[in-house]
Amino acid sequence: MAGDSFTRIRLAAQVRHQGILLLREPGPLIGYTVMPLLLIAVLRPMFQAIDHLHAASTLTGTGQAAAGMAVMFSIFAMKAVGASMLEERTWNTWDRLRATPAHSGQLLLGKALPLLVTLIAQQFFLFGFAITMFGLRPASNWWALVGTTVVWSTCVLLLGTAASSLIRSPAQLSACGDVAAVLTTILAGALVPTTLLPGWLQHLGPVSPGHWAMRGYEAALIDGNAKAIVGPLAALAVFGALGIGLGALFSHRSGG
Amino acid sequence: MYTCYTYGMLEAVALHKRFRDVPALEGFDLAVAAGEIVGLVGHNGAGKTTFARSVAGLVRPDRGTIRVAGRDVAREPREARARLGLAPQELALYPTATARENLLLFAGLHGLRRKESKRRVDEVAEALVLVDVLDRKIRELSGGQQRRVQAASAIVHRPPVLLLDEPTVGADPTTRDALLSTLRSLAGDGAAIVYTTHYLSELDALEATLAVADHGRIIARGERAKLLSGVPGHAILEFDRSAASLDPPVMTSAEIFTRGAEMTIRAIDPAAIVAALLAAYPEAASQLRAIQVHAPTLDDLYRGLVAHHGR
Numbered sequence: 067m068a069g070d071s072f073t074r075i076r077l078a079a080q081v082r083h084q085g086i087l088l089l090r091e092p093g094p095l096i097g098y099t100v101m102p103l104l105l106i107a108v109l110r111p112m113f114q115a116i117d118h119l120h121a122a123s124t125l126t127g128t129g130q131a132a133a134g135m136a137v138m139f140s141i142f143a144m145k146a147v148g149a150s151m152l153e154e155r156t157w158n159t160w161d162r163l164r165a166t167p168a169h170s171g172q173l174l175l176g177k178a179l180p181l182l183v184t185l186i187a188q189q190f191f192l193f194g195f196a197i198t199m200f201g202l203r204p205a206s207n208w209w210a211l212v213g214t215t216v217v218w219s220t221c222v223l224l225l226g227t228a229a230s231s232l233i234r235s236p237a238q239l240s241a242c243g244d245v246a247a248v249l250t251t252i253l254a255g256a257l258v259p260t261t262l263l264p265g266w267l268q269h270l271g272p273v274s275p276g277h278w279a280m281r282g283y284e285a286a287l288i289d290g291n292a293k294a295i296v297g298p299l300a301a302l303a304v305f306g307a308l309g310i311g312l313g314a315l316f317s318h319r320s321g322g
Numbered sequence: 323m324y325t326c327y328t329y330g331m332l333e334a335v336a337l338h339k340r341f342r343d344v345p346a347l348e349g350f351d352l353a354v355a356a357g358e359i360v361g362l363v364g365h366n367g368a369g370k371t372t373f374a375r376s377v378a379g380l381v382r383p384d385r386g387t388i389r390v391a392g393r394d395v396a397r398e399p400r401e402a403r404a405r406l407g408l409a410p411q412e413l414a415l416y417p418t419a420t421a422r423e424n425l426l427l428f429a430g431l432h433g434l435r436r437k438e439s440k441r442r443v444d445e446v447a448e449a450l451v452l453v454d455v456l457d458r459k460i461r462e463l464s465g466g467q468q469r470r471v472q473a474a475s476a477i478v479h480r481p482p483v484l485l486l487d488e489p490t491v492g493a494d495p496t497t498r499d500a501l502l503s504t505l506r507s508l509a510g511d512g513a514a515i516v517y518t519t520h521y522l523s524e525l526d527a528l529e530a531t532l533a534v535a536d537h538g539r540i541i542a543r544g545e546r547a548k549l550l551s552g553v554p555g556h557a558i559l560e561f562d563r564s565a566a567s568l569d570p571p572v573m574t575s576a577e578i579f580t581r582g583a584e585m586t587i588r589a590i591d592p593a594a595i596v597a598a599l600l601a602a603y604p605e606a607a608s609q610l611r612a613i614q615v616h617a618p619t620l621d622d623l624y625r626g627l628v629a630h631h632g633r
Contacts (some may be wrong), residue, residue: 071433072433075430075433075434075435076430076431076433078430078436079426079427079429079430079431079439080427080430080431082426082427082430083416083419083423083426083427083430086419086423087416087418087419090418090419091418157413157414157415157416157417158410158412158413158414159414159415159416161375161378161380161410161414162408162410162414162415162428162475163431164378164379164380165378165379165380165403165406165408166403166428166431166432167400167401167403167404167431167432167433168400168431169400
């Protein structure tokens with residue numbers, strides 16, 4: 067009982083502190099929240115035009131643009147996860163945390179929870195904007211949209227944490243984060259519909275977690291078949307598990 | 323008051339650690355009793371930091387055991403860390419958070435409830451003269467203030483064992499006194515403290531015993547006065563002309579070096595040697611411009627011990 071109580075106290079302390087750190091430096095996350103809103107407004111007519119060519123409804127254009135930007139900018143926000151982990155190392159605080167009686171898992175969970183909430187909030191804000199301004203409605207049901215958002219955000223967080231174990235400087239983080247974001251976005255069909263991509267790129271799509279996030283959002287927003295999200299979410303869960311495994315491996319090898 | 327383990331509140335026995343082919347600890351032994359403050363001294367590479375990281379569980383020794391307040395660091399790491407306060411040499415605080423927020427985090431991670439944490443933070447801030455800067459961000463504080471916050475983060479949960487690595491770097495005399503006074507008080511309550519410094523005066527103020535580390539092991543351990551009693555001090559004499567031209571004598575009880583107008587005398591009692599020298603050489607006395615006599619320092623002790631151990 068005392069152990070559970072200590073666990074709660076430690077987790078609460080860590081969550082509270084990480085929340086404070088995020089609020090102190092909100093610039094990047096605000097940027098990654100505002101930029102997609104602008105891009106949705108700009109890209110929506112393009113997706114609508116594409117959909118008209120395929121005789122689809124006008125709503126589909128908004129759904130495509132919103133889902134694409136959700137995928138693209140949550141990958142960019144992954145840089146914030148990486149930066150947060152990198153700062154712990156450059157500030158020497160990670161070792162200091164490890165010298166307390168808190169378990170490594172507690173420390174990581176306490177660090178991850180506020181970041182996860184931020185990632186989810188970023189996407190809710192984005193979809194909220196599309197719903198309010200452009201009348202976006204999920205074709206299946208709201209829970210499919212919420213489920214996809216939560217699973218995708220968790221996947222991004224886990225992969226970001228794993229990748230940050232390999233990053234040694236802000237310059238590395240910036241370069242790797244940008245390349246990963248653009249590559250994932252392209253392979254996902256988040257910027258340009260996959261049907262318009264070259265054939266060889268279409269075949270590469272499934273190796274990107276963004277591809278499965280995009281399929282999940284499409285199922286929730288466009289297809290009208292809630293069951294269709296199960297496959298993409300399962301794939302994202304596999305990527306998340308991969309993130310946990312790689313994170314543990316990299317962390318162990320770097321003595322972390 | 324702490325649970326009292328009279329012999330060895332902190333016990334490190336035969337620690338060995340190599341980083342690839344480089345030995346960092348080679349049979350490092352150190353026991354610190356409850357209420358004892360140990361000044362751990364040694365040059366870079368002596369093993370002090372690896373020892374501290376081993377005690378904190380951040381480095382796993384290849385061989386040897388460490389017990390913190392009776393808890394084995396390898397077998398009960400969390401229980402051992404719960405009884406340890408660590409202020410590492412490098413600053414390890416969140417620069418974008420305030421001093422109070424940093425201290426509340428470390429209090430919370432040691433299992434203190436929020437209300438209790440707040441009370442302890444106020445207490446330790448008062449003791450270490452941090453009240454006025456508690457709500458300022460770490461990056462806005464001076465180096466000395468940051469070091470004090472770091473020390474405060476190590477003691478906020480009142481651990482029975484404390485490891486402080488050069489906590490007074492950059493501190494002004496007033497705040498240094500506040501820290502030393504707090505540490506004496508904690509030792510008075512039974513805490514075992516390992517304190518790394520290059521300043522003998524601080525160890526005097528703490529009434530600390532000494533442990534001298536070199537090449538990964540402790541080469542001398544005991545009372546300051548006893549260890550320093552056989553260590554030569556030195557005197558520097560400055561003359562109006564070249565000291566070498568005064569033809570200094572060869573003496574068995576002192577080493578004499580000349581450089582330009584300066585003559586340096588290293589001896590167990592340098593003042594007595596100077597007096598004897600000037601009495602025997604009136605010409606030198608007439609040319610004398612200034613005399614400085616220095617008691618043995620930690621560096622003198624260290625050099626003497628290293629020479630004695632053939633390093």
